[in-house]
Amino acid sequence: MSTAAITTCRHPEADREVRTRTLKGRSVRVELCTRCGREVVHPGDAYRVLGSGPLDAPTLDARSLVLSLFGAQPERPIVNRIVAMKEAFLFEKEVASEAGVNVPDLGFIPYDYGPYSRAVDDVLRNLEEEGLLVVERESQGQKEIMQLTERGKSEAERILRRLQRGQVETLRRKRKGWDQLGYFGLLRKVYEEYPAYQAKSKIADEVRPRRRWT
Numbered sequence: 001m002s003t004a005a006i007t008t009c010r011h012p013e014a015d016r017e018v019r020t021r022t023l024k025g026r027s028v029r030v031e032l033c034t035r036c037g038r039e040v041v042h043p044g045d046a047y048r049v050l051g052s053g054p055l056d057a058p059t060l061d062a063r064s065l066v067l068s069l070f071g072a073q074p075e076r077p078i079v080n081r082i083v084a085m086k087e088a089f090l091f092e093k094e095v096a097s098e099a100g101v102n103v104p105d106l107g108f109i110p111y112d113y114g115p116y117s118r119a120v121d122d123v124l125r126n127l128e129e130e131g132l133l134v135v136e137r138e139s140q141g142q143k144e145i146m147q148l149t150e151r152g153k154s155e156a157e158r159i160l161r162r163l164q165r166g167q168v169e170t171l172r173r174k175r176k177g178w179d180q181l182g183y184f185g186l187l188r189k190v191y192e193e194y195p196a197y198q199a200k201s202k203i204a205d206e207v208r209p210r211r212r213w214t
Contacts, residue, residue: 011035059102062119064159065091066127070148071156072168072175077147079183082113084124084146086190087178089115091171093194099170101163108197114190115197127152 015035030039060068069091070078078084089108096103108115124146127133132152136145148156160168178186187207191198198204 059104060159061104062106062117063123063126065103065106066120066123067132067148067152067156068159068163068171069175070133070146071153071160072171073179074148074153074156076176076179077145078179079146080144081121081124081146083178083183083186085116085120086114086186087175088117088120089190089194089197090174090178095171095174098174099163099167101167101171110197110199110201112200112202114187114201115194 032039106117108117
C-alpha cells in the first residue's frame with residue numbers, strides 16, 4: 001500500500017473510493033485513487049494503528065476518557081468544569097501519545113475559555129444526571145467541585161482495568177501534575193503550549209505569563 005498523501009494526487013475526487021484494509025492486524029479505512037493507486041489511511045485509524053500503544057489497547061471514547069480522568073485520582077475533586085475540560089484536552093493531546101492509549105478526536109475547538117469539546121461537555125452533564133458524578137456548586141454557581149460518586153468510582157475502575165499498569169500510572173501522574181498547577185496555571189500551560197486554542201478566549205489577558213523583572 002502506498003503511503004503517499006492523497007493530497008498529492010491530481011485526479012478528481014470522483015476517482016477516489018473509501019475501502020477497508022488490514023494494517024498491523026487491524027481493520028482500517030483508506031481512501032484510494034482508482035486511477036493512480038495512491039492510498040491514505042483515515043487519520044483517526046492511522047492514529048490508532050501507528051501510535052505507541054499495544055495493538056490490543058482499547059479505544060477510550062469521550063465517556064470512558066472522562067471517567068478514567070476522574071478515576072485516576074478518585075479522592076481528588078476537579079475544581080470546576082473549565083478545569084475538567086482542559087484536563088480532558090490534555091489527556092487527548094498528551095496522555096494518549098505518551099501512554100499509548102487510543103483516543104478518538106474529541107472535536108476540541110477554540111472557545112470562550114480555550115479548548116472546548118461538546119462531546120466532553122455532554123459527558124459531564126450526563127454523568128451528573130446518572131448519579132456517577134456529583135457537582136457541588138458554590139458562590140451562586142460560580143464555583144464547582146466535581147467528584148465521582150461511589151458508583152462513578154466503580155465504573156471508572158472498571159475502565160481503568162482495561163488499561164495496562166504503565167498507562168494507568170502515566171494518567172495518574174499527569175492528572176496529579178495538572179491539579180497541582182491550579183486553575184490559572186493549568187490555563188496558562190494550555191494557552192502557551194496550544195496557542196491556536198486561545199483565539200476566542202475571553203480570559204486570555206488574565207492568564208498571560210506575568211512579566212519577569214530582571
